[in-house]
Amino acid sequence: MKILIINGPNLNLLGKRDSNQYGSLTLTDIENLILKEYVNDEFSFFKSNIEGDIVNQIQNAPQKFDGLIINPGGYTHTSVAIKDALEIIEIPKIEVHLSNLSKREEYRQTQITTQSTDGYISGFKENGYLAAVYLLKKLK
Amino acid sequence: MKILIINGPNLNLLGKRDSNQYGSLTLTDIENLILKEYVNDEFSFFKSNIEGDIVNQIQNAPQKFDGLIINPGGYTHTSVAIKDALEIIEIPKIEVHLSNLSKREEYRQTQITTQSTDGYISGFKENGYLAAVYLLKKLK
Amino acid sequence: MKILIINGPNLNLLGKRDSNQYGSLTLTDIENLILKEYVNDEFSFFKSNIEGDIVNQIQNAPQKFDGLIINPGGYTHTSVAIKDALEIIEIPKIEVHLSNLSKREEYRQTQITTQSTDGYISGFKENGYLAAVYLLKKLK
Amino acid sequence: MKILIINGPNLNLLGKRDSNQYGSLTLTDIENLILKEYVNDEFSFFKSNIEGDIVNQIQNAPQKFDGLIINPGGYTHTSVAIKDALEIIEIPKIEVHLSNLSKREEYRQTQITTQSTDGYISGFKENGYLAAVYLLKKLK
């Protein structure tokens, strides 16, 4: 299965952020964890701090991938543009959050992009990505 | 691993509810699916429509189980009592919702019980339970 | 016609509550009033203070009854569980409130369970039950 | 018994509106239904799209009628003027809505006029008028 994993703003700095919320692995560590757990699948990792670049990637995903995993970071709560892009594409798509959003600040409770995904996983740190792959394969 | 799976109000009627939201399996179908996928683990299934009975089960879980999976159904959005019970016990605990809550009615957006779990999975119908077991084993 | 009439919390104490709001009859008086007005129909009366017991009754109603009348009392405003149960069953169902809810406290203005009924009657004290039977027969 | 039945804006177009919400009868059909069901009572039907005309009718009703049934249509949610008129008159008065308001748009949840009636009936389409007459006779 060919899977695109998109990470939004500041996720490139994982490992430097509060480990209670985000775990202690870097984004590269997480990528290796995924590659090691799912050796028979093909992954492409994209990370960007720029909202529009993420929209571009989402729009093009169906041409090259069978499924999409996205952690939109701070854009989860504000981006109607990413939400609309996710709504348009028709491959399976799953949203992952490292921390348990329901426990956090009020402004992180509004989930805009999430409404256009098949489902979401929140609170399991790096394991959330592994579960997302596990579920993408079920959704196929 | 010994796992308790609690299902709250109206989940005993799965299969009769809107399949777009909840999938087409009955609760027994889902239980069998779990047993079949995880043959080496031990599961106990509890279902009740009564808020206080669910509180009782949660309070007693740590004595007999290594982990807890709960779908509190309609109580997710209102029950401070279940939330407090989940907060007190110290085994890993995961909340599952069959439908993607972020897409549904306003009153389903307030997640009270969820704040006392390790994390939650929403929108993957029966597969949400499978992923919850998958994650419980990672959290161990 | 076989009709189930469910009364929720504190309705067993009718006659001791504010008669301006609830009328001066006891629940037994009301049951007798119904039996006397509709001698050719068959009624079953269920009352409980426990939310989950009411959910159980609703779930089982379609097997034994042609119609359901419910006064969920205080659960009207908070119970997603009762709402979901009412939504699942497919016999005609009518909600009755003794007092005129639109005149009362703010927290009684949110009507959760009502959204899953065919319709509702509010403000006519004991006569509301009589009108509910009258309407159930029209809906048949 | 002499009864005035007032229908507010757009109710003259019943039969052309969404039948799921309003039923498929025209206002004349409903009037005939009432006359046929209650042959021993005397009815006067008034319909108007003009808020002030409805206020005028309500103010004069006690001189000629024993009871009042009103479906204020869209004015239910905005008219303090109709609410005040209903509050002043002292004959029994019942509000009817064809659709189940608790299921509909947010702006239809504010019920201004309803607060000045004895009670209300919502969701039973044309049968709501029949039940209103049934109840008016109980209130007498």
Place this chain on the structure above:
Amino acid sequence: MKILIINGPNLNLLGKRDSNQYGSLTLTDIENLILKEYVNDEFSFFKSNIEGDIVNQIQNAPQKFDGLIINPGGYTHTSVAIKDALEIIEIPKIEVHLSNLSKREEYRQTQITTQSTDGYISGFKENGYLAAVYLLKKLK
């Protein structure tokens, strides 16, 4: 094409109102502007300060006209009655506002009637009417 143009409360006083918001033309000037720009179409102009009269005109419009342009003035923000009337008729209907509503007072941001039109034009003063005719001809 036969077009009805309805202007609501206080629009008869155009020319006396704040020209920054509404332009400096009178309603008659605007009518002449329309007639001059669209010489091959037939126009009927109706203006009233009375909500119910506007409802009446809307209800009757489909019998005589191919399209409807309405500026509901102050009723835009409060009239469920006009909204319902617009929803029922099936000819093309366009709402026009002289001023840019998004820049104005909070209470002018709630647009009730607008929800039942094909679309709306706001902020172009007298030219808004011309564009509405232009668009009605496209919608035909």
Place this chain on the structure above:
Amino acid sequence: MKILIINGPNLNLLGKRDSNQYGSLTLTDIENLILKEYVNDEFSFFKSNIEGDIVNQIQNAPQKFDGLIINPGGYTHTSVAIKDALEIIEIPKIEVHLSNLSKREEYRQTQITTQSTDGYISGFKENGYLAAVYLLKKLK
């Protein structure tokens, strides 16, 4: 001085309404009270339950009167149309309320029409009109 006094919906029924709020005089009593107190001024009294008729009167007032006193009744809280009409005319204009609005229901706290008057007087029952005339003469 020539003064127009406009009374809105249900004020024609003064004397039948709650005397704690509105005083015990009828509207005719109040008119006589004014005429007796201000024998050298000329008064015209207009009362209507119809929003649009009140708009018409306001629009025409400057041609015949030196000042305007208005009690918009229930329209105070909802009528953008009356507000706009008051804003356009340029004679002194004063709003009167019989009851002390700040003590009453939440929905009576929104004062739309008031924003377009010179000022307002609330809570002095019939004396409010007398004070309004007193002030109109100061504003002249």
Place this chain on the structure above:
Amino acid sequence: MKILIINGPNLNLLGKRDSNQYGSLTLTDIENLILKEYVNDEFSFFKSNIEGDIVNQIQNAPQKFDGLIINPGGYTHTSVAIKDALEIIEIPKIEVHLSNLSKREEYRQTQITTQSTDGYISGFKENGYLAAVYLLKKLK
């Protein structure tokens, strides 16, 4: 008649403030205006920027005065203490505001103290005080 006139914070600076809102007279000018208009009554003028001093004055007023006029300035919108003091005393009491509060900032729309007065006058600048005396004499 013996009348106490209390002016709250910053009213001692009248004449330096925005004359569109407050008029161009100083507080002394206004006091003289009152004394000149009502030569047969006895007035005591109290002004303070301190909330508690105003509470003290109100509490003691009934022992020496037949009526009270108060402009609580900025305390109108926040002072539960002044509100409670006004509620306790039983002489007639009138609140005056120089500007038309309904036209001003959102935070000036909450009127706490006003709820404990007989009524209020807003928007007539210095004339508001004259009308308050006029009304106090009617209330006597």
Place this chain on the structure above:
Amino acid sequence: MKILIINGPNLNLLGKRDSNQYGSLTLTDIENLILKEYVNDEFSFFKSNIEGDIVNQIQNAPQKFDGLIINPGGYTHTSVAIKDALEIIEIPKIEVHLSNLSKREEYRQTQITTQSTDGYISGFKENGYLAAVYLLKKLK
């Protein structure tokens, strides 16, 4: 004096919960503390996680007890049913909370059941119960 002390959901687990909020005593410790401090009074202790069971106990309390102390736990914030039950019975009734609710989460600030008690005590941990008995004896 015969006193019933009701403890709601999760209070059976006191001693395992955050001691900063709830103190370090178990519920049995607290019961012994009360018995030791008030040796001449008679106490009955009831605890349950089930809302409806608590309603039942409250309804029956007046037949056997002179006063009622209740800590409704998580139901404080949601239970209209318990509130209504408390309102109906006529013996003195006091609500106790171990923690200072005014300092805690937003959803714990809504106090539904409290409105039907004589008064409440919050923030004194186990001593709150002692003070409640002390006050019950004053209320007698």
Place this chain on the structure above:
Amino acid sequence: MKILIINGPNLNLLGKRDSNQYGSLTLTDIENLILKEYVNDEFSFFKSNIEGDIVNQIQNAPQKFDGLIINPGGYTHTSVAIKDALEIIEIPKIEVHLSNLSKREEYRQTQITTQSTDGYISGFKENGYLAAVYLLKKLK
């Protein structure tokens, strides 16, 4: 034990206020009641209508007293200054309200000062002060 008891605005008028809410004793009666019940403790009573004076007293309390009881009256709901002063001092401190605040006006539901006390007692009229002393001795 040396105890300071602070009473805020309008509490000096107890006995003249609504006895249903506040009881029928004067503040001096209450002081005598306390002195009589607790003959072995030393009390200082301070009352003021001025927010800043209360802040001053609180700041100086730890130098002379072992505990503080405060009824901030109307300042409970607005005073960040009193709240901050209470937070800074480190002796036990208890807030008392004569009436049951949870039953009263909306603006009395916001409890600012309370958040900086150990706990609070509300609804027991004069007995609330006695219970506060009882609890202060437990907190010592």
Place this chain on the structure above:
Amino acid sequence: MKILIINGPNLNLLGKRDSNQYGSLTLTDIENLILKEYVNDEFSFFKSNIEGDIVNQIQNAPQKFDGLIINPGGYTHTSVAIKDALEIIEIPKIEVHLSNLSKREEYRQTQITTQSTDGYISGFKENGYLAAVYLLKKLK
């Protein structure tokens, strides 16, 4: 006339989105439609998913164009940056939305960018662009 037409995020995918809302034409189809209808004007089309790129284009527009038409897509509801850019430039500028925004999701009702345009057109699908050009020529 030289006109710049800016299309924001996801508008490059028109034709793949819900045709009820957006029509069935692609963005290229719409561009051709415009070019065909207005053969004597000069158009430049810019589309981007990146908020900052759109800000750049707006800032530079006055140097090369006589007017600007913008459909900010999802940024309409969140972008203070685009709003500020539009406010700074002084050529005529019109906002277009394909769907009738007043009928859609709550989060699409907040129109930030719109406040800095001359006016807006919403609900006429591809024809909205044609009407925008029509109006730009009137505004010139």
Place this chain on the structure above:
Amino acid sequence: MKILIINGPNLNLLGKRDSNQYGSLTLTDIENLILKEYVNDEFSFFKSNIEGDIVNQIQNAPQKFDGLIINPGGYTHTSVAIKDALEIIEIPKIEVHLSNLSKREEYRQTQITTQSTDGYISGFKENGYLAAVYLLKKLK
């Protein structure tokens, strides 16, 4: 330059409050810091817990000072009276907060007094005063 520095309630206790928020210096330490850094300017320091005293100082400031620095403490969020006083005086005026208000409790986010200053500085502890003097000299 002659500068008045006003500190509001509880700032006299600096050094005893949470040093993370307020720093560890006392108010006297801060005054010395300012005097040492700006030896050529003349400073007057005023501190009070009483709202009205602060209003008095502000009103008189322009007669003796070239600029004003104010830290209104808890009154920042509630005092319309201080806000109005600041608005009236015409010397440069700067508001300082020791802590970063944007990070703190919800009720500290409403900034009433701030709206009448030239600008404000928040979060730099004692250095905020130094920067305020630095800026006052630029504003001169």
Place this chain on the structure above:
Amino acid sequence: MKILIINGPNLNLLGKRDSNQYGSLTLTDIENLILKEYVNDEFSFFKSNIEGDIVNQIQNAPQKFDGLIINPGGYTHTSVAIKDALEIIEIPKIEVHLSNLSKREEYRQTQITTQSTDGYISGFKENGYLAAVYLLKKLK
């Protein structure tokens, strides 16, 4: 000291914007002002309209700079992404706004990015940057 100064969207157009709010200097003027006032420090100026570019700059800043000054322009109110980036880096960071935000539109009152800075300065136009440098040197 090495300082990075970041300016967000539309700040490149300073000098063309409302001078009452933003002052009359261009961004280059401001840069020169800073360089002239602080000749011994080293400055790097970055400006961009693109949210993600600003996130990139912030993430890299600690490697090259001792302190950061940022004016996020319109992104202040919406960007969780910039907020998160600021939170992660550990050099001193100060937010500057040219205008006094507390006086401006409602949507500019929500300050998201500000919560992750040491402090902020608002309302002093170009001098705000100078004071920010002054404070950075104190924070060092």
